[in-house]
Amino acid sequence: MINSYNFPQSDIFIEGKSLSCHRSARLVFTDLDFSLQSGMAMMVRGANGSGKTSLLRILAGFLPISGGSLKRPETSSLYHYIGHQNALKKQKTVMENLSFWAAFHGNGMSSISPADILQAAGIDGLVDMKTAALSSGQQRRLALTRLIAAPRPIWLLDEPLNGLDDNGKDWLTDMAQAHLAQNGLIIAASHEQLSFTTHDLMIGGVKP
Numbered sequence: 001m002i003n004s005y006n007f008p009q010s011d012i013f014i015e016g017k018s019l020s021c022h023r024s025a026r027l028v029f030t031d032l033d034f035s036l037q038s039g040m041a042m043m044v045r046g047a048n049g050s051g052k053t054s055l056l057r058i059l060a061g062f063l064p065i066s067g068g069s070l071k072r073p074e075t076s077s078l079y080h081y082i083g084h085q086n087a088l089k090k091q092k093t094v095m096e097n098l099s100f101w102a103a104f105h106g107n108g109m110s111s112i113s114p115a116d117i118l119q120a121a122g123i124d125g126l127v128d129m130k131t132a133a134l135s136s137g138q139q140r141r142l143a144l145t146r147l148i149a150a151p152r153p154i155w156l157l158d159e160p161l162n163g164l165d166d167n168g169k170d171w172l173t174d175m176a177q178a179h180l181a182q183n184g185l186i187i188a189a190s191h192e193q194l195s196f197t198t199h200d201l202m203i204g205g206v207k208p
């Protein structure tokens with residue numbers, strides 16, 4: 001068992017209508033439509049530079065839209081945004097990083113111990129190691145443990161499989177499926193197929 005929370009059913013609703021996005025005055029995408037609610041997962045697909053990261057950052061509240069309408073919960077503590085960067089404190093140990101998220105971003109919902117979370121992630125043998133000394137796949141695994149250490153209903157994941165081996169991919173897939181079964185919502189950008197997503201949103205068509 002890797003997730004131990006349960007979010008209210010059909011509590012979260014996210015809808016984009018005719019969304020468009022500019023970066024530095026250049027149109028990145030236009031006319032995007034999608035809607036999702038609790039328990040659903042969408043995979044954002046598209047070529048390099050098509051705007052997948054930009055869309056996730058819009059959904060996280062980090063970037064404005066330039067056209068259309070977006071309905072999303074505005075409370076930032078409902079979201080996990082895991083981008084290309086792992087946002088780890090490199091001079092802290094593995095356990096110190098995990099404890100930080102549990103203490104500062106958790107809300108008491110996770111009843112799984114940090115040791116069990118690290119074991120599920122396959123990095124329990126590295127608890128006292130400085131994060132800077134981990135391999136890139138181990139760092140990605142550690143970054144993803146915050147999804148469990150600090151339960152939040154909306155996961156925005158940018159290329160979550162990057163750096164993960166087959167076991168790591170299976171671990172993330174199990175976590176994601178458990179999250180959806182517990183009324184979580186996931187939007188993930190990926191160049192690789194994600195087996196836990198049910199909807200695809202294709203971005204593309206704007207010529208540079």
Ligand SMILES: Nc1ncnc2c1ncn2[C@@H]1O[C@H](COP(=O)(O)OP(=O)(O)OP(=O)(O)O)[C@@H](O)[C@H]1O
Nearest residue numbers: 023024028046047048049050051052053054055189
């Ligand atoms: N900080 C920024 N300032 C200005 N333009 C940016 C910035 N970040 C990205 N862009 C531009 O926005 C467009 C979309 O970039 P984005 O990173 O959202 O694409 P992506 O689909 O995630 O790409 P990739 O598959 O390569 O990760 C690109 O043309 C990029 O040059």
